[in-house]
Amino acid sequence: MKILDGRELASYIKNRQLREVTTLRINYKKIPKLAIVQIKDDPVINTYVRLKKQYGDDIGIEVESFHPKQSDAIATINKLNMDDSVDGIIVQLPIENVGQTDEILNTVNADKDVDALSDKSQFDPATPTAILWLLAGYNIELNGKNILIIGNGKLVGRPLSEMLAKSGQKVTVADRKTKNLKDLSLNSNIIITATGSPAILSSDMIAPGSVIVDAGVATDKGKSVGDLDESVYLRDDLIVTPTRGGVGPLTICSLFSNVIKSAQNSIDDKILNKL
Numbered sequence: 603m604k605i606l607d608g609r610e611l612a613s614y615i616k617n618r619q620l621r622e623v624t625t626l627r628i629n630y631k632k633i634p635k636l637a638i639v640q641i642k643d644d645p646v647i648n649t650y651v652r653l654k655k656q657y658g659d660d661i662g663i664e665v666e667s668f669h670p671k672q673s674d675a676i677a678t679i680n681k682l683n684m685d686d687s688v689d690g691i692i693v694q695l696p697i698e699n700v701g702q703t704d705e706i707l708n709t710v711n712a713d714k715d716v717d718a719l720s721d722k723s724q725f726d727p728a729t730p731t732a733i734l735w736l737l738a739g740y741n742i743e744l745n746g747k748n749i750l751i752i753g754n755g756k757l758v759g760r761p762l763s764e765m766l767a768k769s770g771q772k773v774t775v776a777d778r779k780t781k782n783l784k785d786l787s788l789n790s791n792i793i794i795t796a797t798g799s800p801a802i803l804s805s806d807m808i809a810p811g812s813v814i815v816d817a818g819v820a821t822d823k824g825k826s827v828g829d830l831d832e833s834v835y836l837r838d839d840l841i842v843t844p845t846r847g848g849v850g851p852l853t854i855c856s857l858f859s860n861v862i863k864s865a866q867n868s869i870d871d872k873i874l875n876k877l
Contacts, residue, residue, distance in 0.1 A: 604740075604841040606815065608732070611739040612851035616661060619855070622862050623662040626869070634865035636690045636716070636858070637682045638667040641675055641697040641706075651694055657854050663861055672698050676709050683711045689868060690716035690861040695757075713867065716860035719756070725860040730762035732852035733794060733815055742792070742813055742841070749773045750790035752783070752803065752829070758796035758817050783807070795829035805833035814842040817849045 626632045636658060638651055651667055658665035670678040675693070682688050691714045693706055708720045715723035737744065749766060753759035754777040766773045774790070776783050787793055787807040795803050796817040808814065818829030827845075834842060843849060 603835070603838050606736055606740055606813075606841060606843045606848055608736050608843070608849055608851040609847040611735065612855050615735075615852070615855040615859070616657075619858060619862060620661045626862070626865055627662060630869050632865055632869055633662070633664055633687075634689050634861050635664040635666065635687055636692070636861050637685075637688045638665065638692055638694055639675060639678055639682070640667055640669050640694040641672050642694075643669075647694055647696075654854065654857070657858060661858065663858060672702065672706075675706050679706070679709045683709075683714060686868070688714065689864040690714055692717040692857070693719070695719075714864060716857060716864060718761070718860070725863065726765070726856075727757070727761045728856040728860070729758045729796075729817060729849060729853045730765055731856040731859075732849050733758075733762060733817060734765065735852050735856065736815065736843070736849060737792075737813070740841070744769075744771050744792070747772070747791040748789060749792045749794070750776060750786055751794045751796065752776045752787075753796035753798075753818065755796060762794065762796070797829050799829060800827050801831035802829045803834065804831035805837055808834065808837070808840065810839050812840055814840055815849065816843045 623634060626634060638654065640647060640651055655665045655667070668678050679691060682691050691710045693710065695703065697703060697706065710720050712720065712722040712724050716725055718725045718727035749771055751759050751763050751773060754775050759775060763773050763775045774786060776786055780786070784807045787803065788809050790809070790812065792813045793803065793808065794815040794817060798818045814830065814834065816828040816830045819826060834840065
C-alpha cells in the first residue's frame with residue numbers, strides 16, 4: 603500500500619508561505635489578517651479555530667476570532683468587510699441555526715471569502731484544492747481515468763466535481779440517492795469520499811490498484827473517523843490517504859494560501875490606484 607501523506611507536502615507549502623508572508627511584511631509593511639467569525643461554541647469547532655490561529659502564528663499571519671450571537675453575525679461580517687486591515691473572512695461552520703447558513707455566508711465580500719463558500723467568491727475552495735494538491739504532489743495521473751466522488755456536499759463534493767470537470771476530467775458523482783454505488787466504485791480508478799458517513803466505502807467495493815482519497819470527517823463511538831472501512835487498510839495494492847494526515851493538513855494550507863493571495867491583491871490595488 604502506498605500512502606498519500608498530506609503532512610509531508612503541507613510542510614513544504616508552509617515553508618513557502620512563510621517566505622511569501624515575510625516578503626509582504628518587509629517589502630510592503632503588510633501584515634495579512636484573517637478574521638474568523640465563530641457563532642457556535644463547541645469543543646470540536648474550538649479546536650479547528652485554535653489550529654488556524656497556530657498556523658497563522660507560524661507563518662506570520664494575524665488571525666483574530668469574533669464570537670457574535672447569530673442575530674449579530676451579519677452586522678459583524680459587514681464591519682469586517684469594511685475593514686481594510688482584514689484580508690480574509692471565514693464563518694466557522696456549523697452555526698446554531700443552520701437554516702441561515704447561506705444568508706450569512708453570502709454576506710462575506712467576494713474578495714475576502716477565502717473559504718470560497720459564498721456564491722460569488724473569487725477564490726478556490728480549500729478542501730477541493732487540497733485534494734488536487736495531494737494528487738498532484740504524488741504524481742497521480744487524472745487524464746483518462748474514471749474518477750468517482752462519493753458525496754455531493756457544498757463544502758467538498760460539488761465544488762470538486764466542478765473543478766475536475768472544468769479541467770476536462772471524467773467525473774461521476776454519487777450521493778445518497780445513488781443505488782449502484784458498488785458498481786460505480788468497482789469501475790473507478792480514483793475514488794474520493796466526502797460524506798462524513800463511517801465505513802461507507804469498504805474493500806469489496808474497490809478495484810485493484812485504485813487511488814482512494816478520504817476527505818470525510820465523522821464521529822463514531824466518540825472518536826473522529828473518516829469514510830473508509832478498516833478493511834481498506836488491509837489491502838496492499840491501493841494508493842490511499844492515511845487515517846490521519848491526508849487531506850486535512852493541506853486544507854489549512856489552501857485556506858491560508860487564499861489569505862496570502864487576498865493580501866497581495868490589496869497591495870496590487872493600492873499600487874494601481876496610485877498610477
